[in-house]
Amino acid sequence: MRELARTAYTETEHALLDAVHREIPAGILQTWQDALFAPHQGQTSTLEWLQQAPRRKFKGLKEQLDKIHFLKALHVDAYPLAALRLERQRAYARRMHRRRPARFRALKDPGRTLEMVCFLRITLLQTTDVAVSLADLLIVSLHARTMSEAREAEARVARTFQPTLRDMRRLLTDPTITDVALRPALLALMPAEHDLFPSRAAGVRWQLHEKARHVRPLLKALLTLPLAGDEQAPLVRACAQLRDLYQRQGRTLPMPCDSSFAPRWTALIEQPDRQRAFRAFEAATLLALRQALRNGSVWLEHSLAFRQQNAMLIPEAEWATHHRRFYAQLSLPLDAAHYTPQLLATLEAGLVSLAEAVEAGVVEVDDRGLHLKALEAEETPPQLAATRDAIFQEVGTI
Secondary structure: OHHHHHHHHHHHHHHHHHHHHHHOOHHHHHHHHHHHHOOEOOEOOHHHHHHOOOOOHHHHHHHHHHHHHHHHHOOHHHOOOOOOOHHHHHHHHHHHHOOOHHHHHOOOOOHHHHHHHHHHHHHHHHHHHHHHHHHHHHHHHHHHHHHHHHHHHHHHHHHHHHHHHHHHHHHHOOOOOOHHHHHHHHHHHOOOHHHOOOOHHHHHHHHHHOOHHHHHHHHHHHHOOOEEEOOOOHHHHHHHHHHHHHHOOOOOOOOOOOOOOOHHHHHHHOOOOHHHHHHHHHHHHHHHHHHHHHHOOEEEOOOOOOOOHHHHOOOHHHHHHHHHHHHHHOOOOOOHHHOHHHHHHHHHHHHHHHHHHHHOOOEEEEOOEEEEOOOOOOOOOOOHHHHHHHHHHHHOOO
């Protein structure tokens, strides 16, 4: 039995290798192999550079983008390896990820070529996901810092209200000030216009459009990726417009400008100062792009988590042929009418339990929803710290 399994596995690998050779020319495969073992950025080989784990912060994002651009320059994205399922590509890529260059050179085909092409393909997909995720974290961090600054600005303005009111009362009751001079004197006491916002969100938007040196590098980094989407969507058109402006080193936003993808930013984008409008347009596009990548309205072809939603589904032709097998693997009936009764029974039992919890006072129900009583914190066991220290001392430095 073991010999039969070994023979079947060998035949399968040779079949996959033939499929790879049919899809990727031999010259391309040789170019990839030479590129993997060439020195790169102080590393002994490009392979070790690609194997490095990502680092956080903006420097880590730039490193991931460098890897993406390097792999795209090798045209790795042009060969999706349709003959190999994604799970098998990941398995071969994991083997390659653990190999040092010297051990890889000792491999023979078919494993050598299969590991190399799968490693490059999966590295491109995963690196793209890491780059987008790092950008997402940086955007969230920037927004959090800006929110904190907006709160501080609110508190600062609030502290000035009482002395300002006293000064205004003094001016109004001063008989020596004429009516003509009173108006300029009162206006001089008013806070600056950008310190008075109708809401905190408006204050955050103002602060963000003043942070061009943080917003612009992030947005430029994301726009180097081949973002795809509905070409008529306002956000996709905004990304194309910004790419063109960055290429021409423009710093003013032309009129008219479609800001329908971020209606709350319209007032800042349509202001007369077109340099400020440009900065507001950048901030609005950055936040909208983050949301679009998360909800799938903008996607990347060479990605696992941020690809087009239809690409994550089973292909229609395969579903039509094998859908019965897929249902059987999930132990689901083909007809929903055979499945819903057990769900309804579970729902009814849950409602009965909820009613009992309400009667017992454990749960409260009102117009706003269900409410549980706050949990009381348990006392920290006195031996917890000593046990923790003993565990870490036993494990040692990893």
